[in-house]
Every structure is written in C-alpha cells, then in structure tokens.
Amino acid sequence: DVAGALHTGRSRNDMDHTIFKMVLRERANTWLTQANQLVATLISKATTERDTLIVAYTHGQPAQPTTFGHYLSAIIEVMLHDITRVQDARDLLNHCPMGAAAITTSGFPINREQVAQLLGFSQPKLNSYGCIASVDYITALYSALKLPMLHLGRVVQDLQFWSAFEVGQLYVPNSLVQISSIMPQKRNPVPIEHLRHLASISAGRCDAIVNTMHNTPFTDMNDSEGEVQQAGYAVFESSGRVLELLSAVLALSTVNEDRVAATTQAACITITELADTLVRQESLSFRQAHDIAAATARDVIERQVPLQEGFDRFVEAFKRTLHRQPSMSKTEFSHVVSARFFVSTRDRPGGPAPVALDHALSTYAAELSVIQERLEASLNRQRDAETMLARAFTTLERS
Amino acid sequence: DVAGALHTGRSRNDMDHTIFKMVLRERANTWLTQANQLVATLISKATTERDTLIVAYTHGQPAQPTTFGHYLSAIIEVMLHDITRVQDARDLLNHCPMGAAAITTSGFPINREQVAQLLGFSQPKLNSYGCIASVDYITALYSALKLPMLHLGRVVQDLQFWSAFEVGQLYVPNSLVQISSIMPQKRNPVPIEHLRHLASISAGRCDAIVNTMHNTPFTDMNDSEGEVQQAGYAVFESSGRVLELLSAVLALSTVNEDRVAATTQAACITITELADTLVRQESLSFRQAHDIAAATARDVIERQVPLQEGFDRFVEAFKRTLHRQPSMSKTEFSHVVSARFFVSTRDRPGGPAPVALDHALSTYAAELSVIQERLEASLNRQRDAETMLARAFTTLERS
Amino acid sequence: DVAGALHTGRSRNDMDHTIFKMVLRERANTWLTQANQLVATLISKATTERDTLIVAYTHGQPAQPTTFGHYLSAIIEVMLHDITRVQDARDLLNHCPMGAAAITTSGFPINREQVAQLLGFSQPKLNSYGCIASVDYITALYSALKLPMLHLGRVVQDLQFWSAFEVGQLYVPNSLVQISSIMPQKRNPVPIEHLRHLASISAGRCDAIVNTMHNTPFTDMNDSEGEVQQAGYAVFESSGRVLELLSAVLALSTVNEDRVAATTQAACITITELADTLVRQESLSFRQAHDIAAATARDVIERQVPLQEGFDRFVEAFKRTLHRQPSMSKTEFSHVVSARFFVSTRDRPGGPAPVALDHALSTYAAELSVIQERLEASLNRQRDAETMLARAFTTLERS
Amino acid sequence: DVAGALHTGRSRNDMDHTIFKMVLRERANTWLTQANQLVATLISKATTERDTLIVAYTHGQPAQPTTFGHYLSAIIEVMLHDITRVQDARDLLNHCPMGAAAITTSGFPINREQVAQLLGFSQPKLNSYGCIASVDYITALYSALKLPMLHLGRVVQDLQFWSAFEVGQLYVPNSLVQISSIMPQKRNPVPIEHLRHLASISAGRCDAIVNTMHNTPFTDMNDSEGEVQQAGYAVFESSGRVLELLSAVLALSTVNEDRVAATTQAACITITELADTLVRQESLSFRQAHDIAAATARDVIERQVPLQEGFDRFVEAFKRTLHRQPSMSKTEFSHVVSARFFVSTRDRPGGPAPVALDHALSTYAAELSVIQERLEASLNRQRDAETMLARAFTTLERS
Numbered sequence A, B, C, D: 001d002v003a004g005a006l007h008t009g010r011s012r013n014d015m016d017h018t019i020f021k022m023v024l025r026e027r028a029n030t031w032l033t034q035a036n037q038l039v040a041t042l043i044s045k046a047t048t049e050r051d052t053l054i055v056a057y058t059h060g061q062p063a064q065p066t067t068f069g070h071y072l073s074a075i076i077e078v079m080l081h082d083i084t085r086v087q088d089a090r091d092l093l094n095h096c097p098m099g100a101a102a103i104t105t106s107g108f109p110i111n112r113e114q115v116a117q118l119l120g121f122s123q124p125k126l127n128s129y130g131c132i133a134s135v136d137y138i139t140a141l142y143s144a145l146k147l148p149m150l151h152l153g154r155v156v157q158d159l160q161f162w163s164a165f166e167v168g169q170l171y172v173p174n175s176l177v178q179i180s181s182i183m184p185q186k187r188n189p190v191p192i193e194h195l196r197h198l199a200s201i202s203a204g205r206c207d208a209i210v211n212t213m214h215n216t217p218f219t220d221m222n223d224s225e226g227e228v229q230q231a232g233y234a235v236f237e238s239s240g241r242v243l244e245l246l247s248a249v250l251a252l253s254t255v256n257e258d259r260v261a262a263t264t265q266a267a268c269i270t271i272t273e274l275a276d277t278l279v280r281q282e283s284l285s286f287r288q289a290h291d292i293a294a295a296t297a298r299d300v301i302e303r304q305v306p307l308q309e310g311f312d313r314f315v316e317a318f319k320r321t322l323h324r325q326p327s328m329s330k331t332e333f334s335h336v337v338s339a340r341f342f343v344s345t346r347d348r349p350g351g352p353a354p355v356a357l358d359h360a361l362s363t364y365a366a367e368l369s370v371i372q373e374r375l376e377a378s379l380n381r382q383r384d385a386e387t388m389l390a391r392a393f394t395t396l397e398r399s
Helices: A002-008 A012-048 A068-094 A112-118 A128-133 A136-162 A190-212 A226-252 A257-266 A271-282 A286-302 A311-322 A330-336 A339-345 A354-398 B002-008 B012-048 B068-094 B112-118 B128-133 B136-162 B190-212 B226-252 B257-266 B271-282 B286-302 B311-322 B330-336 B339-344 B354-398 C002-008 C012-048 C068-094 C112-118 C128-133 C136-162 C190-212 C226-252 C257-266 C271-282 C286-302 C311-322 C330-336 C339-344 C354-398 D002-008 D012-048 D068-094 D112-118 D128-133 D136-162 D190-212 D226-252 D257-266 D271-281 D286-302 D311-322 D330-336 D339-344 D354-398
Strands: A053-058 A061-067 B053-058 B061-067 C053-058 C061-067 D053-058 D061-067
Touching (some): A012 A136, A053 A257, A061 A068, A061 A339, A068 A136, A068 B136, A136 B068, A226 C190, A271 A286, A271 A330, B012 B136, B136 B190, B136 B226, B190 B226, B190 D190, B190 D226, B271 B286, B286 B311, B311 B330, C012 C128, C012 C136, C061 C068, C068 C354, C068 D136, C136 D068, C190 C226, C311 C330, D012 D354, D061 D068, D136 D226, D257 D339, D271 D286
Antiparallel strands (some): B053 B061
C-alpha cells in the first residue's frame, strides 16, 4: 500500500532528490513551453517573410542575397535541436529516486514502480546509489539549457549588427527602441542589448551549476542540494526572459527593403549568378564565365553604377573575352543580376527559393508538433498522477 | 552526376564544414569505442564484484554497507546516459553541408542527397545558411563530451579517497602506484591523480571550444574553423586517455575486505537494519525499534565492542524499553547486524541484493548492446559510402 | 562650482558607472573586512596551534609530520596574496568616471578632480571613453574575487578529508555537525560541505560576470550595466558567507592528537629523519643512511611494530650494512624518530620548528597590518568625502 | 656551500615547482615584452592619429565624434592595467620554493636565501608547505593572462564592426584582407577574425588551467604539475600571437575620413554641441537650447540636408522658440556643428581635444616606462644570477 511504501522506504536522501526533480520538472515544463512558443513565432515569421529579401553575410561582409524567411529557418533548425536536447535532459527528471532510501533501498516490500507512478514519474531510477548520488539530472539539464542561450546569443549579434545605423537592414519599431530627443537618428535597440546580456548571464549561470559538481565525490553530498538547486532556478528566470523577449522583438521587427536593395547593388552580391547563368545559358566554361562576371563587377564598382544598370559594361567584358556578342538581352541581364532571380533559382533542398523554403517550413512545423506532443504527454502524465494520488489518499483515509 | 554535383555546387564554405564534420566523426567514433569499452569493463567488473562488500558513504562518512558491484552499477548508469548524449550530439555530424555552396545552395541541379550518401552522411543538413553558420554540431559535441569528464572525475574522487592510507578500501596494485623506497607504506596512486587532472583539463578544453562561439555572429566566420577545430582535437586526446586509464585502473584494483569489515564494525553502519528487523520480526513500532537500536549502538561504541559482538548490549536496551526479553537469539542478532544480511535483504529494484543487481546488470548489458549497434551502424554506413564513392569514381574515370 | 560641475557635465553614461563603482566599493569594503577577519583568525589559530602535531599529506597519502600552525600559515600566505589582489582590483573603483559625460567630456569648464574628491574617489579616471566603456573595473574585481574562493575550496577539501571517519585528524565540534541518533559515529560535517558548494557557486558567479563581457564591443553597452551589476552582487553574498563560515569552523575545530599519533606511527612518516640523523651524527653517506632507514621501515611495518619501538630492527639493519654497532642509543633512536623531533629540527625559514614559525607568523601579522591600513585609508577617504560633500551642499543652498 | 645546499635540501617536490616557475617566468617575460610592444605601438599610433576624426558609438549607434587617438588611448589605459596585473602575478614566480624539500624544509643547514639568489629568484617563498602546495602562482598568472584577452577581444569587436562594408570607418589594407576575384567589394578582414578566436581560445585555455585546481586538496598533487603545466604553455603561444597580430593590424590600418564625415552628418552626432554653444554664447537655459537643437536636427534629417548646411532650419527653430534672431552667423553655425569643433572644445582631462590628449599620451608613455623598467629589473636579476651560478660552479669544481 501507498502509505506503507512512503513510510518504510523513507529517507531524507531519496525524498530530497525526488522533490528537487519535481520542482525542476515544473521549471523545465515552463521553459519548454516558452521555447516551443519561440519556435512557433519563428515559423510564423519565416512564413510571412518567405519572400522578403535580405543581405546574407559571411565574414561580416555582404555575400549573397537570401530571404528573411530563409535566415529564420536556419535559426529554427538550431532551436529544434536545442529543444530536443533539453527534452532529452528533462527525461532524466522522469526517473524517480523514491525507494532508494538512504542509499541501498529498503528491506521492506516497497513498490518503487507504484510510488514513481503516483508522483508523476515515468519510472523508478534503477540503481539506488545513483538515485541519491549521480546528480547527472542536474548537470545534463543545465548543460542542455546553456546551448540555446549561446546559440540565440549569436542571432542577437546579427540583430544588433542589422539594426546598426549604417546597416539598417532590420527596423526595430519605436516601441522597442530608446530614442534621444536631441538626436532623432539615434535609436538604441535596447531589447537587443538586453537579450545579449540576459543570454550571457543565463549561460554563465548554467556553467556555475554544472561546475559546482566538478571534483566532488560521487556520494550524496550537499553540493547538489538545497542551496545549489535554488541558485539554479535563476537560470530559468533569465533564460525564460530571453525566449519571450526574442519572440517579441522578432515578431515586431521588419526588414528595411530600401537598405537591402542599396547594399545588394553597392556590394555586387548577385554577381556570381551572372557567371552561373553564363555557364548554363551561353555554354561557357566556368573559367570564362567567371572572368566576364569579375570584369563586369570591377567596372560597375569603379564607375559607381548599380550592377543592374551595368549591361553595357557586361557586353564589353563579354566581347573582350569571347570576341562575340552575348545572346543575353539587356532585360535578361537586369533580371539575371536581380536579387529576386538569385533567390528564386536557388531551389535545391534547403535553399531560399519559395518551393524549397515552403517544404522546409512544413518540415519544421511537423517537427515542432512532435516536440509539442512529447511535452504534452509529460504534462498529462503529471496531471493523471495527481488524480491518482488524490484518489489513493482518499482511499487511505477511509480505510 | 557526381562530378558535376561536386563541381558546380562547390564553395570553400560548405566544403570546409563537410571536412570538419568528417574529421570530427572519426574522432567521435574512436571516443565512442573507448567509452563503450569502459562500460564493458565496468559491467564485467561489477559482475565479478557482485558480492564484494564495501562501505558506502554519504556526506563523506560511512553510511551503509553495499557491494562494489552495486557501486559500479551506479557509474554504469551515468555512463550509459553520457554515451547516449554523445551519440545524439554525434548525429548532428551525420547531416551533410555539401550543396549549401557559399550560403544559399546553387542554381545548378546538384543532388544533395547523393553527395551526402557518397560521403557517408545519413542525410543533407537542410537549411543551407545553417550548413555553414549554425556550428551547433561543434557546441553540441563538446558540450556532450564535457559531462562524462565531469562525472568520471567524481568517481575518481571516490577512488582517491578509498585508496587513502587511512581508508584503504581500494587496493591499487603495485604496478599502478609510485612507491617510496624509504617509506614502504607510502603508495602514491599516481594514475588516479592523473585521471583527475586529465578529466579536468578535458572538461576545460570542451568549455574553451564551446565558449569561443559565445557572442560571435550567426554567419560563416573563422571562429568555428581551422584553428578552433584543431584546438578541439586535444579534447579527444586527453579524454580518450581518461577512458582507457580508468578502464585499466578499475580492472586491476581490488577491494580490501579486511578494511571494509573493520570500518563496517567501527562505524556501526548496519545498525539501521537491526531496527528494521525489530519492526518486521518483533512487531515493534518504528519509534521503539529505533530507540533500542540507537541505545545498542551507543553502548557498543562506548565500550569499543564490535557491533556483531554486542548481543548483550542489545538485550539490555531491549529490556529497558519493553520490559521483556527479545525473541531474537544471539546467532540471529549477529546475522541481522552483518553487512552480508544488510545487503541481501535490500532486494528492491536497484538495490544491492544479488537478485536485484543481476537484473540490473543484464539491463545495462542490453542497453550497451543497443549503443554498440548504433555505433556500428554509423561505421557501416561510412564503410559502405567509401565503397560507393570508389565505384563512382571508377565509373567516372571510364566515362 | 560643484553644482555647475554636476549639472553641465552630466550624462546618464558617466553617472551610471560612477554609481556602479560607488555601490561596488561598499561591497568590496565589506568583503575586505571579512577577509581580513579570516586572516586574523588564521593567525590567531596558527599561534595557538603552533606546536600541535598533524600529519601532512602529499598525493593524498601521509608524508611527513608538521604542525597545524605550519599548515595554517601556508593558507595565510595564500590569503595575503588573494586580499592584496582584490585590493589592487578595488583600486580601479577609485577612479571616478564623472565628467566623461556621454563619451568625450564636456565643453563646459567642469572640474573632474573636485567631483572625484567630493564623491570619495582618489582621482578621476583619465580617458573619458574608457570611463564609460572599458569596464575593466568589473572584470578585474570579479576575476580577483574568484581566486580566494578557488583557493579556500582547496583547504575545504583538506578539512573534509581530515574529518572523515577513518582519518579523524580534525575534530569538528558537535555544534557544527549533523548527528544521526541511530548512528552515533556518523557525524556529517555539514558546514564543511556548505563551504565547498558556496565557494564553488561564488567562483562560478564570478565567471558568469566576467564572461558576460566576452565578445561585447568596446563601447558603452548594457552588458556592463544595471542587470549585470545586480547579478554580480550575489558573489559578495555567497563569498562573504564562505569567509565568515570558514572563520567559525577553523576557530572551533581541534586536532585529534591520538589519531595523529596513530597515523604517524602506522605510516612511518618520520623515517626520513632517521636517515638524515645518521648522515649528521654517524657520518654515513646518504646512500648508506637511506638503506638502513628503509630496511628499518620495512621491518617494523612487516612486524606491525610502531616505529618508535623499532630500535632492535634498526640496530640489525645498521649492522647488516656497516658491520658495526650504531652509536645511537635506544633513547636517542626513540627521540630521533618522534614527530616532535622531526618538526623541531626543521627550523629553516618557512619550516615548522617553533623559531621558524614564530618568525613567519610575525611577518604575516605585519603584512596584515599593512593591508588593514590600506583598507582604512579607503574608508577614511570616503568618510571625509561625505563630510566635504555635505558642507558643499550647505554652502550651495545658502548661496 | 651551494652544492651541499642543493644536495641535502633536495626533494622532487620543491625542485619540480622551482623548475615550473623558472620555465613559466621565461614565458611570462616574453609575453610582457610582446605586451609592452603592443602598448608602444598603441601610443605611437594614437600620437599619429591624434587629430583623426572618428565616429564614437554607444549602444552600437553613432553617438559623438572623437579622434582615433582618443579611442586608442582608452585601450592603452586598459592595457596598462592589464600588464601591471600580469606583472603582479609574475611576482609570485619570484618566490623560490627550493629548500622546502618534501614539505617541511630540512634538518640540514641549507641556505634558502642563497639558493633563491643563485637561481634568479628575488627571495625564497616562505612557508614550506605552501612552496609545494599553494599553486597560487599558477592560478594568479593564468587568471591575469585571461583579462587582456577578454579586453582586447572587445576592441576586436569594434574593429570588425568598423571594417564592415556598410560602416567602413576602418580601412584594413589589401595585404591583410582576403579578396574575392569575382566580388571586388568583398574584403574579408581575416586577421581581425583570427584575433577574435585566438583571444577566445586563449581565454578559454586560461580558464581550463585555473579550473583544474578547483576542488583539489591543498597538498602537493599532480593537478598542478607536469602535464597541466604543459597544457598551460599553449596560452602563451596563442595569446602571444594576439598581441603581435593586433600590433600589426593597428599599425597598418587607417581611418576612412570620407566615411567618418558622411556618418557624422547623417547621424547628426554633433548636435548636442549646438545646444551647449547656445547655452554658453546666447545665454539660453539648457531647456531652451535643447529644444532648438532638437528641432534643427529633426528638420535637417527630414529634409535629408547635412547638418552643416542646416543654418536656415536652425534660425527658424530659434525664432519659433525665442521670437528673435540668433546672434550666431551662418559661418559660426557651420563651425559649431563641425566634428572638429566638437572635439577641440572637449578639452577637460581625458577628453579628445589635442591639449588633453597630448597630456594623456605623455602620462601613458611614462607609465609604460615604469612597466618596462620593472621587466628589465627582472631580466637583469636573472642574468646576474646566471653569472653568479656559473661562478659558484667553477669555484666548486676547483675545490
């Protein structure tokens, strides 16, 4: 019977870690709900911004056009892995220590399975010494929680850069910036700054908990108990704010299309597609196509002509190399070097072309559903256990 | 065709990360082989030491008897989780970046599926910007590799303590200790010390790699490339040594049964079983049984009598509390307070009694098989890919 | 005039960092007071325990006798360096950012010297961009605060080991241990455990603050402001508790001389002095003396005779090697191999002999005085500034 | 005599740490030489760029004009503190462990002072247990070495931003950038990227060494010896490269004055000086001056007029507020809102005006001299010791 089980197998040791796990799983559930919400926001935003052109950077420099939806999809993939990792770590919280007693279980016929079930765990944690000493449920959880803070912090670096005065690719609405009355151009994107230090502090707090276990003996010790558990809860507070604040910032921010177009032209970032098209349409070798495109780029930049108006320069370069007229018309040229064509032609799996992106987004939505169902199964088990436990107590009181 | 796919979708960006992943997966495979071998050693040692009594500690003090097999099983459970976590992280290495090209895939009809397959990956990594920028394959792997170093470092603390001169529970053979010619008692367990700092340095190196990504932009940058990749390889070198050295130390070390028996008696660590038995056999309340056991313990300790010879003290305490003779005989008493009885009566799932431990060990062996099969499936995929690739090149050369 | 200076040079930027420094210096002052108090306790305890023999360990094994006072003196030296380092870091808090205004000082004739003085700083911080951006006053302070937590944590490991049941070199009084009613031998030294995790968490919190600055731009950013400053205050809370709790534990704990004597004999840790004495008194070579001492040690350990009763074994070994009788008498032998003689003969600077230790302790006391005076000079400057500031305001109100 | 001192006080313990310190001090000397060289480069560059205008940022947005020399001076101040901290840490390497023997010094009349002197140390480290166990010479050194890597990494973030295509404030010459043949605008500032990850890895390596000591006992252990020492040397390798590479990058890079002027105008970053001048010259209240300046800024930005051509807008705003004509002429207005005037009027100590900056630079040069002399004193002591030691050996051989 339940009361007997609870009574005779009791010890502060297994009870402590059971309670620690029950408290942590509540916080983990909230975190997972917030993280899933962020991914839902990202998918929704990526869908809305499926066709919104942006400049994509490598080495901090403009490199190629893509779409905001494509960029956000890269983040979605990272987050789906991050959440799965936290869920895997959370699974260790489903292993119930009760019945381990002080170390070695009990000489009384306690039913560890039943106790675990009534407390909403999926199963007893097997080895009883491990129940009170292994503490890997702590290290695994905080280790897993660190990574999304690190990864989202990298996105925050992009948002900070994109919203810099000189770059201006991202427009953060007035409601989210600190404005100077005397310098109307100075728009400090304060929430983005807050995201960075909140993510950093959260990551640092995860490390502090994990490293507290370093070089402690593998035996039940206070290093994993009350005060350290308490210190860990700050992680959920600050990282939960990161998840919610980033959702808000991303939902409200928009791309400044004029700035994107200006940088696209000025940095000639579609020029490689000119070369690619020459290979495909004019049957040139890669070497020839590259030479013509490079000459065109050098020329328009020198003369400060936008690439899309550089048809004459292209024809000249083509003729210089091949001693003939290209078959490409002025209209075709303008189309070929447009960011829109660049993006639409990149339709391989994982590319930014609408067909590729639509497919990717539906994949992510399906993966999020699986993650969400996994969370709900946990929540349901806990809810069912509460009902069972209440019923068991009522039965007990009446007996 | 393959050559075209490799050619037209080429870029240093996706090629770099493809190669980084291929190099890392070799190291991860070796690490997993070493880790599986350690678990196999632990299971074998735990089986051999199934019945070997040891003193189990809480708060650094002798607390209860258990068996060496039971202790090692707690470590096995941790390691099984640790390896699974590394395998999950290694799965990100199975996602092939090839075809992402510079950022956005290619306008040429490259076949990302086929390239992935020929290079031994399980699938292409979907989002092409993520292929060159997300770097979570690095953070996830080194983050996962840190935890076993932290966890095994806790075992090492126990081994260090157990092999201390005054404790002596663990005997490390002469081949593994540094001996002083003038102080024959001074046996420095050098490999245990080495395990500690190797594990610490390994964990620190993991942190160094993970934290290098902190506050870098989410775009292709050198922070995740050549030099940082190189720096990471030191993790495999030092943590691989931890896995192999710990296997060797555990395989060769033995429990000093005399010291275990002496501490068991001196610290009265079986006394709670006397109370439990009184509840079960003499139908006492927990309160009464506890009082009698506590009085017995106080008495034998004061008189420096080993607990097993404390029957008279027990009878006196029993009579003082209950004003009657216990039904327990002197022989029964001696049996009840023996470490062997203590252990054998703790037969709940996860307990140290032989039946419980045998069941646990067979569970672990089955789990290790699954882990091993997962590793072998990876190795086979790589091997098959090599064959396919060689064949494809041959076909290409002939065409 | 002051008001003008405050008014026309004002900006949130320099005011923020000025206030952060003023808040931090209060906390740093408290911390230094606590740390100085710990060193005073250590010096006082070391003086009391100047002659109390203990076993000193290397590689976790008994190695030589020394005194508790000598051991504590090693800690004192570390702490004196640690405090000096924190004081040096605290000096950066004495550089006043006021007058830097937003970034570049002001076009108004503000008097930075005077403002600094009135706010209790030693001087203005020179470069005005640095005033609001360099944030090295934060990194330097928390970096310095980490080290004593790490170092004291190493002492805590010793205390934990020394108070283990089997070792028992340190007796922690009942008021500081958690006692089991049923296992009277089980004395959990809970404050020692608390010291460990408090020190670890404190060190981790220092890292979290320092690492939050990693890869942030060198410009005024929120990463060093409000919330991060707040998060840092937790370091003072937990590390201050370490300093006070360790003072209390050390003041109240005592050495168990019987256990020390038993281990000294059992581990033969004075045997090297026998060899040294043979070199000095019998004019043997080091090689000969070593051989005789080693043979004596092997013999007494094999026969389980305490070394001090091993005169006959020594004579035999001496004769075996040199074919003559030693001049050393039985009484002399017993004296030579005693821990007391071992210690008293090690009178080189820094050694445990009373004359050496007395000299060291008076050196430390003098160093502590210098440290304490440096702290008091800071406190006095702040107190004087408060008076000046109050007077300046009064003058201002009347004008 | 020397030989006797070395012989009779010998032990692997004190010899090991003596050698570790001698090896570390060589590396520290080299590091300090490199760091001093960087500061010399910074002072020289700041002198050259005393009058070169740049845009200064807060919150990642253009905030005020200043000069490159002023910016570099902020870095110089940080570096002077950083180097002093490393020198203070290096001082612990000057305390010689020799004579501590195994733990407790020796019963032989060794002369610790003389041995220390002959080996180039400034003095013996006093407490002999501390000589082999305190290891704070390691933690203090690597802790101090971390901070400049963290601080310079913040400068690197600025350099990366300044050299972004859209910002272009810093011109990194072709010899230091990776150029794309097809995208002539794409100039990847690879050395800046390398600086970031080299600094990060260096910082991480420092942490790895420091944290290896965490929760180790305070007794001579392998955690601070051979392999860990070896691992630490990588810090000097990578951080030394940071110091040299940053010197090279800063020496060769230049400010793009056109881009600075364009951003200065576009972001209206001199507008606060207009308000300040109105207070000083037209005797307006701060409130009135602010309102007029703000209205002017709003107006010119709306009409996309450069601020310097906004005199008419200013007159209008002035009249709207004060119902009179300003006394400021068009020429005066243009002067007042120029970046050059903004900078020249900020001549408070620590400001960017030439007089203030010249004074600051001469202060830094004097501080660097002190630092350099301190290093040279160390080098001379080592050199003298080598001579003395050689002489002592010669004397010994002849005797």
